[in-house]
Amino acid sequence: MTEQEHNIQPNNDILVKVEGLSKKFCKDLKTSLWYGVKDLVSGVQGNQHERELRPKEFWAVKDVSFELRRGECLGLIGHNGAGKSTLLKMLNGLINPDAGKITIKGKVGALIELGAGFNPILSGRENIYNNGAILGFSRKEIDEKVEAIIDFAEIREFIDMPVQHYSSGMKVRLGFAVAAQMEPDVLIIDEVLAVGDTGFKIKCYNKISELSTKSAIIFVSHSMQQIARICTNALLMHKGNVEIYTEDVSKGIQEYDQMFTGLQQSLIVGDKIKVNQINLNNTLLDSEVADNTFNLEYNESLIISFDISFLNIDLKENIKFSLVISDKSQRAIAVSSKTFVSKKMIKENRSIFNIKIDKLILASGVYSLTLNITSSEERERIVVGRILYFVDIIVVGEKNESYAPIILNANWN
Numbered sequence: 001m002t003e004q005e006h007n008i009q010p011n012n013d014i015l016v017k018v019e020g021l022s023k024k025f026c027k028d029l030k031t032s033l034w035y036g037v038k039d040l041v042s043g044v045q046g047n048q049h050e051r052e053l054r055p056k057e058f059w060a061v062k063d064v065s066f067e068l069r070r071g072e073c074l075g076l077i078g079h080n081g082a083g084k085s086t087l088l089k090m091l092n093g094l095i096n097p098d099a100g101k102i103t104i105k106g107k108v109g110a111l112i113e114l115g116a117g118f119n120p121i122l123s124g125r126e127n128i129y130n131n132g133a134i135l136g137f138s139r140k141e142i143d144e145k146v147e148a149i150i151d152f153a154e155i156r157e158f159i160d161m162p163v164q165h166y167s168s169g170m171k172v173r174l175g176f177a178v179a180a181q182m183e184p185d186v187l188i189i190d191e192v193l194a195v196g197d198t199g200f201k202i203k204c205y206n207k208i209s210e211l212s213t214k215s216a217i218i219f220v221s222h223s224m225q226q227i228a229r230i231c232t233n234a235l236l237m238h239k240g241n242v243e244i245y246t247e248d249v250s251k252g253i254q255e256y257d258q259m260f261t262g263l264q265q266s267l268i269v270g271d272k273i274k275v276n277q278i279n280l281n282n283t284l285l286d287s288e289v290a291d292n293t294f295n296l297e298y299n300e301s302l303i304i305s306f307d308i309s310f311l312n313i314d315l316k317e318n319i320k321f322s323l324v325i326s327d328k329s330q331r332a333i334a335v336s337s338k339t340f341v342s343k344k345m346i347k348e349n350r351s352i353f354n355i356k357i358d359k360l361i362l363a364s365g366v367y368s369l370t371l372n373i374t375s376s377e378e379r380e381r382i383v384v385g386r387i388l389y390f391v392d393i394i395v396v397g398e399k400n401e402s403y404a405p406i407i408l409n410a411n412w413n
């Protein structure tokens, strides 16, 4: 059963209350239609089995509960298909839950699917009035806000053009401007913001920060930087279930990151090298596969030893090794390189060496290591080989307030 109240009660600042919310879907369209017909009949008779799964059904959202007060921002995180959008659509009333209860107090502004909520044949301006009315504003109230919305969206030139001719970015601009400028009590934002250009995204995040004191916000994103920056709470979903619901946002992010460990496959690029052995702080890694993980404290030292054979290659000049640290979005965040004379470094087609990093000042999270090997031959730089993501390092300890990957060890006076 779903219940949406639209009266603000200032004495009770819980604006969103979700209790045991569940939604099931069917993997097969034909079966889904057949179940739909059966549900219509049993709905009339009183359905006793709504919480049971039938063949080909699965829970897209299962037993989700949380509360959100004014001034709080919930970051909804999880892998693709975890159930985040389904949850948002239920909150916004776009789809009905199969079980559970939603109580929302006040006006809800939402930006969920690109272009959803717009009538394509109406102009941007007409859509502002439509959406405002749906949110519960009077024509006079919308009259007062319409100019600010058009200014925020920066699409004045096109505001009287039908929305069906808008670009994706323009739709996002209008959608966000309507949702945010109306100053709703509850603001629901899916990651459609990712479509906007950088300038507009920054403007949106600033607006969200501004609204965060006055509204309750639910924000879905795959960008952990943004989640860490904006959110006061985190809810991590996995296959429809709540994996963790916490006020410690960095803990939520850490759990999210850890879900990715072991997923990347180690890859030796090229047929010119063979890895005999890799050691990390005296622990032998399995160099055949990639689900190596290694736990480390912030500021701890790291010694990596390599034993590599060189096949079918005779290197005459210099050889350069680069150790690259990447974050989970595979963005390189740190590198250390060293060039050696090939003949000295490779003896009998084999090279054994180590690299020591005195203090690894990475914030808590998961990072991957890659070794790149290049050589300069006849003034040309060639790639000898790469050992991609040979280990995932899980850094624990230093709390990651801003989700910057490096926490500098500095003295402040």
Ligand SMILES: Nc1ncnc2c1ncn2[C@@H]1O[C@H](COP(=O)(O)OP(=O)(O)OP(=O)(O)O)[C@@H](O)[C@H]1O
Binding pocket: 025, 026, 027, 060, 078, 079, 080, 081, 082, 083, 084, 085, 086, 087
């Ligand atoms: N209308 C639908 N009919 C059947 N299955 C659906 C429907 N909508 C979503 N699903 C399924 O429900 C699951 C959850 O999807 P959802 O879109 O909520 O995930 P998500 O966490 O938002 O993912 P993403 O990060 O990729 O946006 C997925 O397996 C998806 O295929």
